[in-house]
Amino acid sequence: MAFANPLALLALLSLIPIVILYLIKPKPKEINIPSLMFIMDAERRENRYQTMLNKIVRDPLMLMQLLFLILLSLAMAAPYFLATETVRADHTAIILDASASMQAEDPNRFDLARQAAEKFVSGKTSIILAKNKQIVALQRGGRADAKDTLRRVQPGATIANIGDAIILAKSMIEGGEGGGEKGAIIVISDFANVDLGAISASKMLANAAGIDVVYKQVGNDADNIGITYGRLERNGDKYEYFCNIKNYMDDTKTVPVEVFRNGKNILGESVTIPAHSSELFALTDLEPGATVVALQHGDALSVDDRAYIAIPEIAKRKILFVSENANPPAKIAIGSLPDTECSVVKPPVLPVFGDYDIVVIGNITKDSLLPGTFNDLASFVGSGGDLVILASDGIGKIETGGLLPVGMRASESAGSAVLNRGIPTQFTKDIAFDDITVTRHLKTEPLNNSIVNADDGSSMLVYQQSGAGVVLYSGFGEGDSRWNDFHTRVDYPIFWRQVVDWMSGVLGTDEYNVKTGRTYPLGGEHDVETPSGAIRTDNLLFDDCGGYQIGNMDIAANLYDPMESDLSVSIMSEEARTLEPDLVKAEVEKELWSYLILLVMFLAGFELYYLRARGEL
Template sequence: MLLSSLSLFYLGLIPVGGLILLYLMRPRPREVKIPSLMFFFEQKGQMEKSHFFRNIFKDLLFFLQVLILLLLAFSLAEPFLNVPQDVLSKHTVLILDVSASQQVGSRFPFMISEARKYIDGRTTIILAGSVAETVLEKGTRSEAEETLANIEPKDTTTNLEPAMRETERILKDRGRIVVISDFLTTGGQDPYILKRLISAKGIPVEFISTLSSANNIGFIDMLVERFQTRVFVKNFMASDQRVTIKHFQDNEFHEEYSKTIAPEAVESFTFETLPGRSTIELGPNDDFSLDNKVYVSGPQKNKIKVLLISNEPNSHLQSALEASPEVQLEVAEPPILPAFHYDIIILDNVDEEYLLPNLFYDLKQSISNSTHLIINAHDTSFLINHQGLLPVDMKARINTSSEIIVQEGVPSFVEPLVTSNTILREYYGVVPKDNDTRVLVREKAGQNPILAERTFNGGKIVYYGIMPEHADFKLAPEYPIFWNQLVNYLVDLDDPSTNNLKIEGRPLIDNTGFYEERGRTYAVNLLNEKESAVIGTRETTSGREAGESSKEAEQKLVKVDYTNYFLLAAILFMFFELWLIKRRGDL
């Protein structure tokens, strides 16, 4: 095809015609009669007839000059051909979906077999899960085959956008893109929109769908709390399904439930949160086994062991501690005390007469990062020698009523003291023992510390200055909440929900299961409703958009310009002509 046909006519046919006339217009030789040539007269007529073309065809230079003029004329006419871009594609980028839904049935093997059909020239392979991973860039056929043989599906969600964006950097303007996926994306931009954007830049994009029919019932969410775990199960099928869910710890059966779930319905099941590692498994088996099992990382201990030492136990305090599901309470009356193998020890309303001389020495030895001490103020606290354990120094008793104010930046467990609007009728005037003492709550009138803490041997010692006889806080609904939050603050039990994670948004994790890091056990699960919606049918159009036929996909042509090739050929023939003239001795 030519962009300028007139150029071919004026710069091609006219010069060639002029060249032919130039050869025909050579001066005719003058005739001289010589008798010795008379015997040739009979052939004169025949020689004159053939003489017209003899000058043209006997000289090779004539053909070279005609060819050079034609090549120059064609180059000026800008010749080109429309060629399907696939013919020019020496670089193929394969985007392979390795997300969790590709584990259904034969989807993954089908993807690998389809990918092998597109290995041609240089091959780049990008794996698409929740993030894009380029495992081969511009590799040979053998390298591509080896890479495909070593690819395994992951347990991640699906996001094709990062991989498709990466192809623009790799290909730039020459090559093709082949995306093989079930197109069950859970994040990123719609891949069909991305396909149109990339195709508009002249890069052909082909979609091949691996979507196939499947049946699935699976876990789509989970809520792990300190004492119970709640799982949510969805039936993706079109009929009622009877399911059985079993709870295991260290491969030992613990409990199970059965229920019928309606089509497209979600049901919840509640289990006890077991300490350490456990699993919850769903039956019967279906086409997507990954979402039939969840991993649970429970706290190493569910109960906080508390020892309350008192000669006249505060019934409100004792009731508040016993009401907490997180506290295992034991009460001891001096002088008879157990060994201090507890998480928290509380001294409340103890009588100095019954305190053994080595009590505070034993407490000092017991306090560590696993044992903490709370000292409650009472009417005779100033008579007791706490041997340096008290975070404050007592000065005198104050009979002036006062409100409670909370210091800025203190832990949230003190909030119930504020919301209860507690008024102190009597309290101790105290000052912090040293700079290591942290005041959390003061009384408003004289700014005396009411709640303070300090660190000792890695553990915490807390001074609680609200005496039950001189304040009504013990009757407030916030009272048991405060004590439950205080013991949790001291022991710092992990929130089990922070140890149970979803794999989405965690690019460094490819598979579900248990992981250990810095002494903590993490459970990672899929728990994604979109990724579990694996039911579908493979498209017969190889994943092309509706309305785009196979013929239309193949008719994406690219103009290939041949001007430079014609110019190069003309120059080469010009050099050949000069060489030929010199060889004949005409130069």
Template sequence: MSLFGVAFTNPFLWFGLLAAGIPFLIHLLTKRTPVNIYFPTIRFLKSAKANQSSLHRIRHLLLLALRTLIVLLVLAAFLKPVFQSGALVAGENRNRRTASILILDTSLSMGHSLSGVSPLSRAKVAANKVLDDLGGEDLANVILAAAQPTVALDEPKSNRYQLTREIEKANPTLEFADIDAAIGMALGQLENLDSYAKEIHFISDFQRTNWASVKFGVIPESVKTVFLSVADERTANTAVLETLLDPSAPAVSEKTTLTCKVANYSDSPRTVPVHLEMNGEKIESKEVTLKPGMTESVSFQLRPRTSGIHEGSVSLPDDGLLMDNRRWFTLPVMERLEVTVLSDSDPLDRPLSDRALIAALNPFEGERGSLDPRFLKPDQFDRFVAARTQGVIVSNVDRFSRETAQALFEYLRNGGGLIYFLSGETDKFNLALLAEVSEGNFDIPYRPVNYLQPKTGSKSAFTALQEANYDHPMLKKFRETGALAEIRFYRYFETDRAETKGQILLRYDDGNIALAEKSVGIGTLLLANFSPDLNSCDLARRTVFIPLVHEMFRNIRPKMGGSRNFTAGNPCSTTVRFPSEAAQARFTSPDGEEINAGLEMNGQEGAVLIGETPQVGFYRIYSAEKKVGVIPVNVDPRESNLDSLSPEQLRELTQISRDRFFAESGRDLENLRRLREGLPLWYYFLLGGLACIAIEQIFSLVWRR
């Protein structure tokens, strides 16, 4: 029964209202019946008697009202009234059974601990309290939110034992939680429970970087949402967020710069040592001073002396969140750097332009040069070639197939480098196809329009370079020589500049663009409006050709880490080269245990996919006892910033209506009960009854006098 938002949870005692008549009955039984006796001589006493009788009646009526109120207040206390306005059971859900899904955050940040108690420990207590407060016929289930959410039961059930066990077994993972996937799983659990009042309970530290992008709009209006925060009141954390190598895959003895980004997520400045290890040995340490809430970069210079895959890590001293204090990376070092030249020319009769490119890339006889150029037909370019090459040069090609264009775009987007020499109308088709397969993500710095061929014998028989961006690292060394201005160009495209797209490096004296640079994804495109062919220009005959080609190649080399950034809990992959096609592969986790992995062979090349990565560190690929591949897996850097969202920020972020949005601290267990059942009022009524008894006693003592 409910009255003005107050529900009486012990309605069987309503018959106690009969007790309210007891004081009235006592009043009637003790009422005095006066006998009229007339004394003519004492008529003056009648007036005084009348006054005393009126006062006596008023006293009795007051005591009657007070004692009746005592009975009513005590009765109300025994009826256990609860103020349910704003509680989960208010409104239409007051008498309905409930189906509750608990989404328990087990991401890395939930393991943070400065006081000795982690947010996940508090979350377990809160989750068990939510289950305890449910009714015997209510249904419940638990979802552990990580990179891949897991559900405790196939469907919500009233048996709490299995759910309690799953909660107690939950541990913080090293992963970034996919909350959207957990919400989708929760809605699937509630889909066919229309006769129940539906609830989703989020129990988390509500880390800003994890929860700010969650799509709460998919939750239907029939589902109430409860946010229980177990965040630490005080958080402080330092972390290694990123490592970058430039170049990412050097040749032996080539200088490489390792840059690591370190963050201070606290309210005070900190000075911490940054340690570099390579192949298990400590190499160098540097101190860095970090301002509150800021990041700083620390650089180390490396010069590897041997080829192979070198394993490295950058680390900080331990703090409340241990696993983001170290970041693993690989440094693949090669004897020679492979350069892929895509050309449709006859391998047995290479044109002069192709032979000139080979000579420029490797001007030494045999294999003495640091670059190893390899010709391929465009249709031969695939993910295996993309994985091992350090740069791609396109020259003298026919029309690309769609598969070739897709492979080139993916290579660029993932950090590769491409030099495209324009040599004819076919290249316009290829650039348009690259833009098409990229779905709008391949923007070239200029558009080739008409292919210009100056007439022989005229004053415009050739064109020269008039403008050069010598501030660009690729062209700096040519500033003083003037060699670029001496090159004669005969065939090139009229160009249409794409505004704000890329950077112009060279321009002809007629205003057309000769060379431009553009970022595609995290890769680099150099679009050259000329060809090494002698019919296009005389560049191949000039001494500047070799250094210019080498500077162009150096400019497009990948500057990211030696491998892709894989994070714990998500699949990781790589391509490796095995000693032979029949080689037997095995795979190990960071702790050395053998694991299962997918392997797709293409000759001696193998594509490896490891589906489960619960640990951080190096996942290794072996052929017999030889290590042929390494995949570093790290924690997601978004887990390092422990800043949490407040209830007000969550309310604004979720855009959920107030009658469906509930937020409470998961630290206060009594508040969790009130959140579901409402505010109990029985002790207020009991205190009121006791106060009335005290007043009744005071009145009795005073009136006896």
């Protein structure tokens, strides 16, 4: 016999005080009595088991208490022994569909899956939760571990990638010691919104490796109305949100919709949706903070009944634009951004840089700036400020003290160029650099980390970290038709908005409102508040619907998946619905703790009975 939790045996030390207590118990009083015969008669009248117990041990209560503690300690140590039993296989990999549709109630599909999975638990069991990413909940665990894991696991709010889960299960079985064991993969799912093609392909791969793959289908058709799509858009200082509410039922339904902002009910409406149709629901003038759209009706799936919207609070960003020109296009683009205050200053006399978040150096000449200006800028950037240096004729002749992220080839300028994309960044997303016509540009040393470069290798867009701040070089200048037509294009202001947002740490609304299943690298371990509790991770998986908090950043995650919200179940086959495990002989762990707990409970009951029989209760 072995113990799963041998440390619990330390609890046996509690026997010592009990024994000491009984050892130091005073001796019984010695009393002369004339009527001993009647006491003996009375004893004979007492329960014969009690009398027997009294004969066997001097103090039955002590024995019972010692036994109680011993059994309890042993139960805590979780003893088990290995026995040969008929189980499914040497190694069974159970894939549990943990997608959002498995949260469907009436009855709970995931509970059904759990119950079905318990039947397939073998001597060595691995459990994989199939979400959009696979989660190994148990690797080659014993029967007790498997049952414990099955009790613990919960479905997420993502889709399920069962095909990949089968491949993972196959590699786990193949990676087992010896490699000669009989393995089987059990897929337990409602098989709603799954890629059956991928599953079949994965099954064939597993079968080719000699691993049997069987399906167990759980769940029945269920009614649902859910939010299947949602989008947040910025409109100036305000935000607009619109979503689709879909009715999967066979008759028209009127659904009460309530909107909560920062926990306060701000709107209550009803939406009537015909059978198997969607209705658009829109909200305008949303303000920063957390907003929740809730469908107030009862259906089988609650995870799609709420849409969470996160709008960040953006502080006003102060930008200093240094240029010989009074109103260059770049300044106009920056000045039109919301939450932004842009000042244009003509050199050489410049204000204190520390009063600004971003400094943009526009069109300047060699003599424009006072000596030491770039030293001040270096201090500004080193202490966390951000600097944008725009290409201008004089830039190559100015000593920037290494602030410029790119080396200039003197003040050489080149003619037209075709632009190529280099490293993708957040601020160059959706900007069509390929369409920009460049008629003149500055020649720079070629760099590997260019974001956009010209066909002659010159960097057009590049940035570097400098101290706590960032320096961005833009070869497009501050907007001169003799150089390029970027400033005339529709995505010019978008480019500047993205640059300013990126520099000031503000992400796009899509970054704050994500679909479940997305992973978010945090670049190091961070504490994250998730809808299901606090976790510490370096790579966050949004697998629950609701609000997530990473430091000061609030992110809303929603299912937004019409396929996953569809709770209709296509019957795969009668075999898949009634599947029972094939049995083989295998060595399994037999747990004893439950029997010990029963014994403890019996002993506790018997002790109460004994005390009652003695008239002390």
